[in-house]
Amino acid sequence: MRRFPWPRASVPIMLTMLTMLAACAPADEMPSAARTGPVSVVKTVDMPAPSVAAQPDLMATPDGALLLSWVEPMGEAGHRLRFSRLAAGAQGWDAPRTIAEGTGWFVNWADTPHIYAMPDGSLWAHWLRSTGPARMDYGIDLVRSGDGGATWSAPQLVHPSGTPGDHGFVTFWPQARDRLGIAWLDSRQKAADGAHAHHDDGHHGAGAPMMLRAALYDAEAKQGAEWPLDTSTCDCCTTSSAMTDRGAVVVYRGRGEGEIRDTRIVRFDGERWTTPRDVHEDGWQIAGCPVNGPVVVAEGGTVWVAWYTEADGMPELRAARSQDAGDSFDAPVTLAKGTQVLGRLGLARGDGHLVVAWLEQSPDEQQVLVLARHDERWGQAQRTEVARLSARGRASGIPRVQWHAGAAWLAWTDxxxxxxxxxxxxxxxxR
Structure with missing residues (x-):
């Protein structure tokens, strides 16, 4: 398993108190809010995955359904990637279907598989597999289904075959009704520099930097154009993307001079990409990867980005809004701050709400999954404690959140x- 560095291991842990509303409710429902404010109700969702599953992904589809994918260990037979569909208005999940299974997969807590539904009804998915002799030689296998997940295309590597080093942290977007956009972190220039085993040094800062690349795939699952978007990025922070009325935007953690690792954004208008720019110049200097990437949603020309930083010496979640498709951003606002904040963000938008999910850690080292609802100006915050986890450290992975059927849906690993x-x-x- 990949051992990503965690630079805050020695930070003291505490938990800010959450305001709770005591009210009568079924045993699996927990109202949470200030007494004079809006009321949120948390209802446990039965999961279609077996007890050994982990690495969840959630996707709200264009036809109003919800997709959930996960990874199951199969002992000596390797691993299996499966998914289930919750149709609009349905009372339960469909029977799980298998996307792929096999040995030689590269499975870890942070760089996890994704499933994606396109407007033409096709499904796409990816996972990671070992591609070379070194521990950190692994690549991205991509597949497509045109029949709802009953059958899948043969897996193909997103990057050139035989490229040493690691490739991962994928994000998808719909470039057209039947054309998939994909961006990922790529270490080919690091490998060319002779430092592709960089993760073993524990700092993720040696040698040439990682880069952000992107490509397009057509309805035949064939790769078209492919580009380098940024030649200096953080090594192992998640990426995120969204569609605006001026094209797709991708957000990620950059790596600047002096090891400044702030959130950046690029936009694709269908022909060319913009030059990378900072969402905000936090100035976070860190000689290692925090494994804590940014998230983005968009509507028309409005873009909302949330991210984790320790630029002021304290863990903090910030967010900012752009009203010109990412060309510029308002001053950021603070969503949460304190030594209890772990980050690992999720962001979703629906019915005029913005919801942000993240993890915190209590004084007894119990992790807490938090969801905050905001209006589209990042105002009127409403904070809800969704769950207290038995997991510690990396075992909880990265929570996922999507807006579906008038509610925020979350999936996580405990x-x-x-x-x-x-x-x-x-x-x-x-209300």
Whole structure:
């Protein structure tokens, strides 16, 4: 398993108090809010995955359904990537279907598979597999299904075959009704510099930097154009993308001179990409990768980005809004701040709400999954404690959040003893 560095291991841990509303409700529902404010209701969701599953992904589809994918260990047979569909208005998940299975996969807590639904009804998915002799030689396998996931195309590597080093941290977007956009972090220039084993040094800062690349795929699952977007990025922070009325935007953590690792954005108008620019110049200097990437959603020309930083010496979640498709951003606002904040953000938008999910850690080292609802100006914040986790450290992975059927849906990994267990919740807002 990939051992990403965690630079805050020695930070003291505390938990800010959450305001809770005591009210009568079924055993699996937990109202949470200030007494005079809006009421949120957290309802446990039964998951279609087996108890050993982990690495969840959530996707709200163009036809109003919700997709959930996960990875199952199969012992000596390797791993299996599966998914289930919750149709609009349905009471339960469809029977799980298998996307792929096999040995030689590269499975870890942060760089996880994704599933994606396109406007033409096709499904796309990816996972990571080992591609060379070194531990960190692994690549991105991409597949497409045109029949709802019953069958899938043969897996193909996104990057050139035989390219040493690591390739991952994928994000998808719909470049057209039947054309997929994909961006990822790529270490080919690091490998060419002779430092592709850089993760073993524990700092993710040696040698040439990682880069951000992108490509387009057509309805035949064939790669068209492919570009380098940024030749100096953080090594292992998640990426995120969204569609604006001026094209796709991709956000990621850059790596600037003096090891400044702030959030950057690029936009694609269908022909060319913009030059990378900072969402905000935090000035966070860190000689290592925090494994804590930014997230983005968009509507028309408005873009909302949320990210983690320690630029002021304290863990903090910031967010900013652009009203010109990412050309410029308002001054950032603080969503959460304090030594309890772990980050690992999720962001979703729906019905005029912005919802942000993240992890915090309590004084007894118990992790807490938090969801905050905001209006589209990042105002009127409403904070809800979704769940208290038994997991510690990396075992909880990265929570996922999507807006579906008038509610925020979340999926995350917890543990039952030493074994992972996927869990989920639906959060509704009554007023």
């Amino acid at each position: 543990v039952d003893g030493d074994a992972p267990r996927m869990k989920g919740a639906r959060v509704t807002f009554t």
